[in-house]
Amino acid sequence: MSPMKSKKDSGSGHRKTTLSRGMTAAWPICLGYMPIGLAFGVLAQKAGLSPLEIGLMSVIVFAGSAQFIAVSMLAAGASLFSIVATTFMVNLRHFLMSSALAVFLKNADRKKLSFFAYGVTDESFAVNLSKFRDSRWDLNSALITNYTANLTWIITTVLGGVGGQFIPAHAFGLDYALIAMFICLLVFQIRGFIYVITAVTAGIFAVFLSMLIPGNSYIVIASMTAAAIGVVLKKKGR
Amino acid sequence: MVSREYLAVILGMGLVTFLPRWLPLVYLTKRSLPSWLVEWLDFIPAAILSAILLPALVSDSATRSVDLWRPEFIVAIPTFLIAILTKSLGGTVIVGMLLFGLAQKFL
Numbered sequence: 001m002s003p004m005k006s007k008k009d010s011g012s013g014h015r016k017t018t019l020s021r022g023m024t025a026a027w028p029i030c031l032g033y034m035p036i037g038l039a040f041g042v043l044a045q046k047a048g049l050s051p052l053e054i055g056l057m058s059v060i061v062f063a064g065s066a067q068f069i070a071v072s073m074l075a076a077g078a079s080l081f082s083i084v085a086t087t088f089m090v091n092l093r094h095f096l097m098s099s100a101l102a103v104f105l106k107n108a109d110r111k112k113l114s115f116f117a118y119g120v121t122d123e124s125f126a127v128n129l130s131k132f133r134d135s136r137w138d139l140n141s142a143l144i145t146n147y148t149a150n151l152t153w154i155i156t157t158v159l160g161g162v163g164g165q166f167i168p169a170h171a172f173g174l175d176y177a178l179i180a181m182f183i184c185l186l187v188f189q190i191r192g193f194i195y196v197i198t199a200v201t202a203g204i205f206a207v208f209l210s211m212l213i214p215g216n217s218y219i220v221i222a223s224m225t226a227a228a229i230g231v232v233l234k235k236k237g238r
Numbered sequence: 239m240v241s242r243e244y245l246a247v248i249l250g251m252g253l254v255t256f257l258p259r260w261l262p263l264v265y266l267t268k269r270s271l272p273s274w275l276v277e278w279l280d281f282i283p284a285a286i287l288s289a290i291l292l293p294a295l296v297s298d299s300a301t302r303s304v305d306l307w308r309p310e311f312i313v314a315i316p317t318f319l320i321a322i323l324t325k326s327l328g329g330t331v332i333v334g335m336l337l338f339g340l341a342q343k344f345l
Contacts, residue, residue, distance in 0.1 A: 056248060057248045091258060099262040110264060117264075180330050183317050198250070199246060206292055
């Protein structure tokens, strides 16, 4: 930006970069959400939900795996309590993610934090966390990233419910978009040998646990344990 | 139209999804955290990403068994290398998708 520009110009320029930065960071998430959102819409429509009902669930809940599970439970005639309890268990891992994000958001605006909390998913957590560490990232950009991803999810789930069976959701290796994104974001998190050990421990422990216990609580148990091992190793290394 | 029962289900789901996402963000950002907790939280991202990723790569959710000869796992190896060498999120995603598309055709 030229230093000759007036203050007002640079202000709107800043807004623009916040917007474009946030949206640029969101595109791998969006790419990954598209096939999953469409697949969810198709499934929900087969389970008897209207596009309006699908859209409402995506707006109010905004949680991929929990929505899939809820739809299959609704189709099986499960009770309100069991669906809500299952959703709680499935999404408890976000408690850990929000805690890790909180380290970077000291004394941030409470209202903005609440809007940000709504959009904390596995994917937005991973992207925002590596961005926050990069320092030139702020809560505004993070909000844009979250809501871009959120909007993609809402639109694709509704589209899937309207006519998803005509859209080739599995084309072009799209199924792998989120996995490839997680691989790269994991690489970004490795900042030393202890992080490698922590990640490998968490991964192997998670694989074992996922065989033994139902649901996805293995994610929380494995990562909390592995992170504790990381802390112990760091203490010993000192 | 949307039934009252359905609305109750998704509102309940929305509440129990939002609260775990919201509580740490409003409470932990207002306090100074003990150093052991900050250190522990520092390891959480690497741990949690790996705990989500590895089961998706090597285990078959239908049969609950570990299988390394899956396109998900085989493609992950070059994808990891590309991520380490290029440090590019976009590049890794595109190449990963292309390789997976090919692997599904030929493996």
